[in-house]
Amino acid sequence: MSTPPGIPSAIRIRAVSKLFDDVIALDDVDLDVPAGQVHGLVGPNGAGKTTLLGLLLGLTAPTSGEGQVLDHQLGRTHAVPAGVAGFLDGPGLYPTLTARANLTSSLTLSGAANNDDRVDEILDAVGLSEVAHERVRGFSLGMRQRLGLAAAALAQPRLVVLDEPANGLDPAGKRRVHDLLNGLAEEGTTVILSSHRMDDVEALCSEVTILTAGRVGFTGPLAKLAAENDSLDYRLVTPDPMGARRIASAMHGIHLRDVDRTPGDDPAGDDAPGAAESLLLGATTTAALDELVARLVRDGIAVRELTPVMSPLEAAFLKLTDDQEHSQ
Ligand SMILES: Nc1ncnc2c1ncn2[C@@H]1O[C@H](COP(=O)(O)OP(=O)(O)OP(=O)(O)O)[C@@H](O)[C@H]1O
Incomplete structure (x- = not known):
């Protein structure tokens, strides 16, 4: 720059x-x-x-x-x-x-x-x-x-x-x-x-x-780095992972990675009503992520947490390092 x-x-x-x-x-x-x-x-x-x-x-x-x-x-x-x-x-x-x-x-x-x-x-x-x-x-x-x-x-x-x-x-x-x-x-x-x-x-x-x-x-700029990333991974914590999966899987720009239960989030056991699970998903743009949240809310699916698994800087760092290792 x-x-x-x-x-x-x-x-x-x-x-x-x-x-x-x-x-x-x-x-x-x-x-x-x-x-x-x-x-x-x-x-x-x-x-x-x-x-x-x-x-x-x-x-x-x-x-x-x-x-x-x-x-x-x-x-x-x-x-x-x-x-x-x-x-x-x-x-x-x-x-x-x-x-x-x-x-x-x-x-x-x-x-x-x-x-x-x-x-x-x-x-x-x-x-x-x-x-x-x-x-x-x-x-x-x-x-x-x-x-x-x-x-x-x-x-x-x-x-x-x-x-x-x-x-x-x-x-x-x-x-x-x-x-x-x-x-x-x-x-x-x-x-x-x-x-x-x-x-x-x-x-x-x-x-x-x-x-x-x-x-x-x-x-x-760091902001440009975020915009240049093909896809960033986010962890979505919700009490309705199946509903969230259904919506996310139908959306462009969102890729489901896997589902994993958040440790300590469910002390009462797997079947406790409202137990939160976390869903790992990739988003190609922040607009796609915004749209996902809007749709979840519209369908009454609570979003307890939505956080990047890795910052754009870390993701770019690892990608550039990987690319360089593969080119050697
Ligand atoms: N005085 C020197 N003589 C010989 N090689 C050197 C010298 N200084 C640095 N190098 C080599 O140049 C390269 C870059 O080293 P440099 O210390 O600048 O990297 P760095 O990014 O600061 O690394 P680190 O994160 O480990 O501190 C390395 O391969 C290092 O071995």
């Missing part, structure tokens, strides 16, 4: 390949990320995600192709390019310094004036105020992740590049990280993050790039 007219581009990469000896880590990659977007990068192990993030951070240069990251040409740089912040393989922190001292020293290193209020604010945002004066060497993985993110945000970057930012975080820590990243994006910062956690990517990102074996399998 190219950057819409009028919106500045944060990342514009064209035909980039990266080889490590005879290993093709990236193969003819194009990528456009407009300023202010939270963009997800997903793909199986070895797909080239870290290599791509490394290029954005100036850690390595492409073998061929070209690209612009903020105002810089893609290439190996001595330090992370101005305006860019982030980390690969966990944040670089000083274990013998306190959390607070890590942040103030990262400000000093970046040449910015010390700003106690901003440091306090950011420590609070990542939920580390209470341990601000403790040495980082005693911190858990999740606490280090949050402190690394705080250091990245403190630099007031225009682009944040993150590898698995929610790694090791408990649900509360994850929510704080999500809030911080969304806050950065609202202020106009572009965020690009790589993750194996599809739920994180779906919660945070408006657009996603799926890499398989170094190539871009899909890039664009």
Whole structure:
């Protein structure tokens, strides 16, 4: 998906390949990320995600192709390019310094004036105020992740590049990280993050790039991914599975997969009136699904639950990965 007219581009990469000896880590990659977007990068192990993030951070240069990251040409740089912040393989922190001292020293290193209020604010945002004066060497993985993110945000970057930012975080820590990243994006910062956690990517990102074996399998809005899926599977929970089956089987765009009784839904036994069963069905379009619900309701068949078995992102991820495995 190219950057819409009028919106500045944060990342514009064209035909980039990266080889490590005879290993093709990236193969003819194009990528456009407009300023202010939270963009997800997903793909199986070895797909080239870290290599791509490394290029954005100036850690390595492409073998061929070209690209612009903020105002810089893609290439190996001595330090992370101005305006860019982030980390690969966990944040670089000083274990013998306190959390607070890590942040103030990262400000000093970046040449910015010390700003106690901003440091306090950011420590609070990542939920580390209470341990601000403790040495980082005693911190858990999740606490280090949050402190690394705080250091990245403190630099007031225009682009944040993150590898698995929610790694090791408990649900509360994850929510704080999500809030911080969304806050950065609202202020106009572009965020690009790589993750194996599809739920994180779906919660945070408006657009996603799926890499398989170094190539871009899909890039664009998550909504487009959903629309492009041939068929998604849904679980329908209803007390009248036979009635629902009859209606679903007569409909275009709906495919019955199987019937299975939902565990724990029927404590009174199989013959209990109103016992709910779940029906697995595929829907080729959301319109077909809407029509199914309308018909069920019209026939007085209760719909207790209708949920996707797999998200569009997960489904696309698996399909692209399968296609790639079969083509090898
Ligand atoms: N420095 C390197 N030297 C040699 N090969 C490398 C190097 N870095 C990456 N590779 C290879 O390039 C390919 C892409 O690796 P990369 O780490 O970018 O994938 P990834 O998508 O980040 O994987 P993961 O999800 O496992 O972190 C892999 O085959 C990897 O072995």
